[in-house]
Amino acid sequence: xxxxxxxxxxxxxxxxxxxxxxxxxxxxxxxxxxxxxxxxxxxxxxxxxxxxxxxxxxxxxxxxxxxxxxxxxxxxxxxxxxxxxxxxxxxxxxxxxxxx
Amino acid sequence: xxxxxxxxxxxxxxxxxxxxxxxxxxxxxxxxxxxxxxxxxxxxxxxxxxxxxxxxxxxxxxxxxxxxxxxxxxxxxxxxxxxxxxxxxxxxxxxxxxxxxxxxxxxxxxxxxxxxxxxxxxxxxxxxxxxxxxxxxxxxxxxxxxxxxxxxxxxxxxxxxxxxxxxxxxxxxxxxxxxxxxxxxxxxxxxxxxxxxxxxxxxxxxxxxxxxxxxxxxxxxxxxxxxxxxxxxxxxxxxxxxxxxxxxxxxxxxxxxxxxxxxxxxxxxxxxxxxxxxxxxxxxxxxxxxxxxxxxxxxxxxxxxxxxxxxxxxxxxxxxxxxxxxxxxxxxxxxxxxxxxxxxxxxxxxxxxxxxxxxxxxxxxxxxxxxxxxxxxxxxxxxxxxxxxxxxxxxxxxxxxxxxxxxxxxxxxxxxxxxxxxxxxxxxxxxxxxxxxxxxxxxxxxxxxxxxxxxxxxxxxxxxxxxxxxxxxxxxxxxxxxxxxxxxxxxxxxxxxxxxxxxxxxxxxxxxxxxxxxxxxxxxxxxxxxxxxxxxxxxxxxxxxxxxxxxxxxxxxxxxxxxxxxxxxxxxxxxxxxxxxxxxxxxxxxxxxxxxxxxxxxxxxxxxxxxxxxxxxxxxxxxxxxxxxxxxxxxxxxxxxxxxxxxxxxxxxxxxxxxxxxxxxxxxxxxx
Numbered sequence: 001x002x003x004x005x006x007x008x009x010x011x012x013x014x015x016x017x018x019x020x021x022x023x024x025x026x027x028x029x030x031x032x033x034x035x036x037x038x039x040x041x042x043x044x045x046x047x048x049x050x051x052x053x054x055x056x057x058x059x060x061x062x063x064x065x066x067x068x069x070x071x072x073x074x075x076x077x078x079x080x081x082x083x084x085x086x087x088x089x090x091x092x093x094x095x096x097x098x099x100x
Numbered sequence: 101x102x103x104x105x106x107x108x109x110x111x112x113x114x115x116x117x118x119x120x121x122x123x124x125x126x127x128x129x130x131x132x133x134x135x136x137x138x139x140x141x142x143x144x145x146x147x148x149x150x151x152x153x154x155x156x157x158x159x160x161x162x163x164x165x166x167x168x169x170x171x172x173x174x175x176x177x178x179x180x181x182x183x184x185x186x187x188x189x190x191x192x193x194x195x196x197x198x199x200x201x202x203x204x205x206x207x208x209x210x211x212x213x214x215x216x217x218x219x220x221x222x223x224x225x226x227x228x229x230x231x232x233x234x235x236x237x238x239x240x241x242x243x244x245x246x247x248x249x250x251x252x253x254x255x256x257x258x259x260x261x262x263x264x265x266x267x268x269x270x271x272x273x274x275x276x277x278x279x280x281x282x283x284x285x286x287x288x289x290x291x292x293x294x295x296x297x298x299x300x301x302x303x304x305x306x307x308x309x310x311x312x313x314x315x316x317x318x319x320x321x322x323x324x325x326x327x328x329x330x331x332x333x334x335x336x337x338x339x340x341x342x343x344x345x346x347x348x349x350x351x352x353x354x355x356x357x358x359x360x361x362x363x364x365x366x367x368x369x370x371x372x373x374x375x376x377x378x379x380x381x382x383x384x385x386x387x388x389x390x391x392x393x394x395x396x397x398x399x400x401x402x403x404x405x406x407x408x409x410x411x412x413x414x415x416x417x418x419x420x421x422x423x424x425x426x427x428x429x430x431x432x433x434x435x436x437x438x439x440x441x442x443x444x445x446x447x448x449x450x451x452x453x454x455x456x457x458x459x460x461x462x463x464x465x466x467x468x469x470x471x472x473x474x475x476x477x478x479x480x481x482x483x484x485x486x487x488x489x490x491x492x493x494x495x496x497x498x499x500x501x502x503x504x505x506x507x508x509x510x511x512x513x514x515x516x517x518x519x520x521x522x523x524x525x526x527x528x529x530x531x532x533x534x535x536x537x538x539x540x541x542x543x544x545x546x547x548x549x550x551x552x553x554x555x556x557x558x559x560x561x562x563x564x565x566x567x568x569x570x571x572x573x574x575x576x577x578x579x580x581x582x583x584x585x586x587x588x589x590x591x592x593x594x595x596x597x598x599x600x601x602x603x604x605x606x607x608x609x610x611x612x613x614x615x616x617x618x619x620x621x622x623x624x625x626x627x628x629x630x631x632x633x634x635x636x637x638x639x640x641x642x643x644x645x646x647x648x649x650x651x652x653x654x655x656x657x658x659x660x661x662x663x664x665x666x667x668x669x670x671x672x673x674x675x676x677x678x679x680x681x682x683x684x685x686x687x688x689x690x691x692x693x694x695x696x697x698x699x700x701x702x703x704x705x706x707x708x709x710x711x712x713x714x715x716x717x718x719x720x721x722x723x724x725x726x727x728x729x730x731x732x733x734x735x736x737x738x739x740x741x742x743x744x745x746x747x748x749x750x751x752x753x754x755x756x757x758x759x760x761x762x763x764x765x766x767x768x769x770x771x772x
Contacts, residue, residue, distance in 0.1 A: 019759065022752075092750070095750075098749045
């Protein structure tokens with residue numbers, strides 16, 4: 001049986017990749033994808049903990065996360081389209097007018 | 101029942117203050133006079149009932165409590181009214197003279213608009229109501245309500261013509277100077293409460309009576325001295341007398357009300373009310389007598405040279421109040437109250453008479469611009485003359501008996517210096533009063549050179565009336581019926597008021613003295629003292645001879661004063677001018693009232709102004725308070741200028757800080 005720590009290391013690695021993507025990419029679509037990777041990294045650790053603990057709580061909360069993630073993707077993409085129509089750009093650094 | 105006495109004028113005040121502007125003058129003035137007369141009737145009935153009670157029981161009547169006003173721990177204060185011999189005299193004076201002044205005012209103030217007229221009468225009624233509360237109150241706090249109330253009303257009435265700056269200033273001055281005295285009075289009340297645990301007059305008197313008379317300068321002396329300082333403010337004695345002459349800015353009937361019936365008598369009354377307390381502090385009593393005598397002398401000398409008809413009368417009031425305090429300080433409380441009572445008649449008469457003169461001359465107040473009014477204002481002249489004779493102390497008019505009793509008591513107590521001062525003041529009184537009579541009513545009209553004099557003496561502020569408006573040939577109107585009636589009633593009073601206090605040596609019984617005496621004793625012992633006084637009555641004939649001698653001296657002094665005035669201001673007017681020219685320093689000193697106002701200005705007003713302007717305003721307020729407020733603003737502004745750089749608008753910066761924040765919090769919990 002694969003020990004719990006393997007899942008957790010994989011989960012942390014995926015999370016780090018997602019975080020790096022959020023900060024380093026210059027494209028809003030890619031950033032959204034990176035956020036999805038982070039969410040799924042968390043899902044993986046939930047399921048792994050659930051399995052290790054021997055109950056279904058981890059899997060139930062994962063379903064919630066996936067539902068929220070679907071909604072988030074819908075809202076996020078709609079925002080991205082609206083932003084693109086506004087500025088003809090997908091670079092997040094183009095949208096800095098909301099400041100002091 | 102007693103509560104009705106102040107309640108009537110108070111209702112008059114409420115009606116006139118709320119609905120007065122819609123009422124015609126006859127209604128508002130009539131209402132104000134009627135409530136005062138109603139109050140007078142209730143007073144007479146109350147006093148009549150008091151007369152019906154056995155003499156021993158009069159002084160110890162229980163107060164009529166309306167309700168309990170304050171109850172807190174040891175302190176219990178009732179809104180209670182008590183009528184005893186002293187307040188009986190006071191309410192008769194206040195309501196009687198007050199009613200006459202109200203009636204007089206209906207004619208005097210007739211030129212005002214309806215709303216001003218009603219405002220005037222509402223103040224007048226309120227004034228009387230507070231004064232009645234003052235004299236009827238059965239304990240210190242109730243007295244203090246009236247005490248403060250008359251202070252407020254004096255401010256309102258002195259500044260009645262509020263569009264005139266000098267009237268406004270005079271009103272404020274009266275109020276502020278009174279506050280100084282009131283502050284000491286409050287301290288005195290607190291001292292009494294801490295020592296005796298009660299503020300009821302009878303209870304305090306009973307508690308004090310059990311104590312020995314204080315020999316040195318102890319706590320009783322301090323307490324009474326504080327109360328006396330309060331009295332000097334209200335009753336215009338040194339050092340707080342300066343407001344009273346300025347109070348002449350108000351309408352003339354107001355001056356009469358303040359000087360005769362209300363306000364200034366409060367201080368004398370208060371000392372009489374606490375006679376037992378004051379008697380136990382000889383140090384204070386001596387102080388009261390000295391201050392009284394000095395005030396009498398000082399005001400008398402100032403009165404000699406003033407040229408404003410009302411100011412002469414104002415200084416005369418200060419001087420006569422000095423007499424009253426001299427009597428109080430001598431322990432002759434009955435004599436002091438007697439003088440208060442006779443003074444109310446002739447001073448009201450003199451003020452209202454001067455009001456009639458001013459009314460006839462359309463606002464002229466400078467006696468140098470008068471003269472010869474004897475033939476044109478016969479009623480005013482005759483009544484004014486009676487008032488002047490009464491105050492000068494010619495027997496058998498009112499002023500003679502009361503003033504003489506004071507002088508006799510002073511001499512009998514062995515204070516011959518104070519007696520001399522009093523006698524000199526009596527001489528001065530006769531001189532300045534008859535100077536006023538001669539300059540105003542005798543000789544010829546002085547209007548022709550009025551403008552010339554006015555130009556010479558531009559420091560003197562009187563209403564400049566165009567002299568052609570009432571030239572020497574024009575006809576003047578004597579007092580209208582309402583005013584004339586009041587003058588005649590007061591003139592009768594000025595003649596006859598003294599007859600209830602005729603001393604034994606002149607064949608009288610001094611009823612007033614016997615009536616008042618129990619009110620000045622401790623309640624428990626009152627009966628015994630009266631009996632003792634009765635036994636002592638048939639004592640030394642030597643004292644009777646002394647009294648007769650002093651009566652003779654007083655009469656001679658008064659006649660002498662009138663003769664001097666006659667010689668200086670009727671026969672040879674040059675004497676006065678030559679005297680002024682020979683001693684210019686003295687003349688200027690008196691004309692400028694010993695520079696007391698200037699002294700107070702330099703010693704008190706200016707330093708306070710400097711401290712307030714430079715220290716409190718420019719220093720404390722601008723630098724410290726404003727500095728702190730503005731400093732807080734500046735700090736917020738500066739830090740915000742820096743911190744707002746954090747809001748970049750870039751989503752990734754926010755995400756970064758979020759991330760770092762999570763790491764830090766997680767790290768803290770993992771490694772702590």
